[in-house]
Amino acid sequence: MARVVLDAARDHVIGVRTDDDALHPAHLVVVATGRTSRLPAGLLAGGLPAPDLLRVDGNLSYTSRVYRRDTASPPPWQASLQATLAPTARRGGTVVALEDERWLVCLFGADGQSAPTDPAGFSAYAASLANPHIKDVVSHAEPLGAIYRYGGLGGQWRRYDRIRPWPRGLAVLGDALCVLNPLYGHGMTVAAQQAVLLARMLDAHGPAACGHFQRRSARTLLLPWYLSTSLDLGWRPERAPVAALLARRYLARLLRRVPEDPELYRRFLAVQHMTASPLTLLAPSPRTRRGGARP
Template identity: 85%
Template structure:
């Protein structure tokens, strides 16, 4: 492809992954159409198709940098809209072994609601003259040519064929693409699943800005095989707190106010309990379950149809507790752009699907290795060893600030996991920090 663009591209799904994909395609195609089944407005609003939007979201440092490259000034725009920013190392996290050290990392933590982020990106994407959004348009299936080696478009509601030179599927964890490929005579992908039976239960509260605490967010982690309850509280725009209570291995916080408060009170993190007890609730309580990891191995399908790409949650759903999903989606959009520049839509997509698997290796193993602790039966020796190593590392973090800095750099995908193998001097004891010092 040339920078001037040629041909037509369809993006199936108008959420976060679809929008960042449309942005990179707009520089490479004459016409980019985003198909979205929900009604979409310019305002930051929750949509039926993204039930996860009522729960916490965060961009890791790598993802935030890539987004800023695609949308210069986005960080400042979000901050102007009220999304606070601080150093990630100042984010108190309570692990089963104790509190994380307070350190300076240079890794920014900006917290916001999912609707605010999507609205800001959508406004910028739709301002591009080559992009249009068709909302309330349901994509039924991808259409291949007679030889079944090339995508020619997408059929939408009413059996209308929308032709395209490139189709990118970003329809999330409930994507119907595997069934569509089977209908077209192609094999369905192998699917890897690791389910820690995690659920989120969330509520928004009013934030008192007159006497703010010295933290922007606070968390209590779950960890197999014993710590089934956890939660987080994060500052959002419009002077709000978002409290999310985690349940793992089948645990789940109640959705009635009394039960929600009792669950929060059962946690050892005082910040979560204080907000639930003292702040004014601003809405209903929402639960979101089915948060297990799922990786559809499209990279293993041979041959792969030309002109078809799958990314975001439609490709791989990562446990949201570890915060990799949005970062991986923008990484994949940028990778797709590079492959299109080098090979064009006919040949780029098979290469993209194979290479996109590499973007998933680190986040997949970080999250699933820990989740396997709930049900280790049948896990590979490699996975069990990785889980044992990560669990040991998390036990050391409260006493080792240097190790914690390196761990966060790996988590934010700005450093290689090999940096965690470098020995570090033991930091000052964290025993005194445990308990109530952070309350």
């Protein structure tokens, strides 16, 4: 794996060194090597501090399988969700339409719950959910592959934005910067936002923009980090911060309303996919304006 190489003064990159000890000169190095990035150790070896690490273990897992989608009688929806929510809703899942006429079914587990990886156990877990769409796909659609489980879900944020001074020509993005719990689907969106931001800043200012980029990229993480960790903290034994408790309480009320309010569900998905502000969830939906309770 390539290692970042700094100049003697440690104020800019001069390239990367590969495992064969060859130095490849570069004025710009972008570290996008994922959650197992070795950059913190590389910075220490180069005489710089390692970044502060924020970590939240969500104690969550998901188990997934792909199914064939029947195009002869398609349902009037593209995705359906049953969320987990601390402290009582330990099971959940989602079914999402994929390309090539396929369904992706993911079954969620929290606080010790985990969907089995054998077909009978997977089907029984799906049948235990209240969501009828997930149960229907698992019961009637043709499976197209094996069952996979991914556990130990949570988040970790390496605060490179706090390192001063930051080496010129070094940029970190994606999971190498911040791992967001994949259960909430924010990681690729945030990485894409960071890539666009980096491209714009490099076009305007060149490699000298990298320090400013790290500080700006931290702002793109504030909302998804807050959303995911507020939920994940609910599964930990210690008391969560007040802000996380309030966010989780509001979300619980929101999710109770979602199955009966399509407009609210659309807004919720827009926020979840980071195409709309969370403030849109505070506006009353048509159902609320007709006299229903607000979430």
